[in-house]
Amino acid sequence: MSKKWNMIVDVAKCENCHNCFLVTKDEHVSNDFPGYSAPQPLHGHEWIAMRRHERGQAPIVDAHSMPVMCNQCDDAPCIRAGKDGAVYQRDDGIVIIDPVKAKGQKQIVNSCPYKVIYWNDELDLPQKWIFDAHLMDAGWTRTRAEQVCATGALRSLKVSDEEMREIATAEKLDVLLPERKTKPRVYYKNLHLMHKAFVGGTLVRVTDGVEDCQSGVSAELSHNGKVVGAAITDHFGEFKIDGLEPESGSYVLTLTAPGGKSSTHPVHLGISQYLGVFAL
Ligand code: SF4
Numbered sequence: 001m002s003k004k005w006n007m008i009v010d011v012a013k014c015e016n017c018h019n020c021f022l023v024t025k026d027e028h029v030s031n032d033f034p035g036y037s038a039p040q041p042l043h044g045h046e047w048i049a050m051r052r053h054e055r056g057q058a059p060i061v062d063a064h065s066m067p068v069m070c071n072q073c074d075d076a077p078c079i080r081a082g083k084d085g086a087v088y089q090r091d092d093g094i095v096i097i098d099p100v101k102a103k104g105q106k107q108i109v110n111s112c113p114y115k116v117i118y119w120n121d122e123l124d125l126p127q128k129w130i131f132d133a134h135l136m137d138a139g140w141t142r143t144r145a146e147q148v149c150a151t152g153a154l155r156s157l158k159v160s161d162e163e164m165r166e167i168a169t170a171e172k173l174d175v176l177l178p179e180r181k182t183k184p185r186v187y188y189k190n191l192h193l194m195h196k197a198f199v200g201g202t203l204v205r206v207t208d209g210v211e212d213c214q215s216g217v218s219a220e221l222s223h224n225g226k227v228v229g230a231a232i233t234d235h236f237g238e239f240k241i242d243g244l245e246p247e248s249g250s251y252v253l254t255l256t257a258p259g260g261k262s263s264t265h266p267v268h269l270g271i272s273q274y275l276g277v278f279a280l
Pocket of ligand 1: 071076078079114182
């Protein structure tokens with residue numbers, strides 16, 4: 001079975017340093033790779049673009065980021081939008097916008113549901129990240145973006161589709177906009193940090209009017225009678241239950257102290273939220 005390129009992005013490891021964005025500029029601005037890509041303009045294009053997302057309220061807040069680039073889709077709308085074979089997928093899975101045939105084909109830009117195709121006014125050309133195809137063809141095994149990522153958030157893999165399916169299942173990988181059925185070859189790990197919500201809170205024990213952080217308390221969240229998440233309070237008395245669907249309605253939070261004392265609280269989930277301080 002033929003092996004094809006895939007990329008795994010781990011959102012939990014991305015530090016928003018922009019190295020992947022910058023190295024792609026370094027590779028393509030002013031550089032022509034005939035057959036692969038024409039030079040990227042200095043300004044206005046983000047072939048690897050950073051997306052950021054903040055969640056929660058003080059004191060439980062997190063901020064995450066992730067690079068978004070051409071997903072090298074197996075069922076790519078951009079291929080259908082291009083005339084005369086201007087966009088095509090190679091046998092190794094990489095999608096190329098032909099820098100000669102695509103000239104003047106502005107309709108290709110809007111065809112991408114991920115908004116990662118940019119219009120080059122000067123060259124009259126749609127352009128995007130090419131998975132360093134010119135380097136991979138020269139024997140490289142890792143993209144430049146992967147090589148400059150100091151935290152190891154990016155991983156290029158050349159494997160069969162069957163192997164990739166197994167990896168995606170084992171590592172609980174997601175793709176962007178799965179409902180568009182474009183069959184992306186770029187996968188995301190820990191995508192819940194960008195797309196899902198959490199609830200958090202703080203547990204205290206009150207002794208003689210003095211509040212003290214209470215660790216080891218079980219926090220359990222139920223939705224329609226079914227437990228959908230649980231956590232144990234840490235040394236600061238804080239808990240965080242993650243991976244919840246935003247705007248998903250009513251929940252019940254049950255807090256149970258190690259001694260068995262418990263309380264229940266209604267929760268209405270909109271976006272990620274800090275529920276406040278609870279005394280048990
Ligand atoms: Fe085409 Fe956009 Fe899919 Fe890339 S992500 S293959 S540009 S549709």
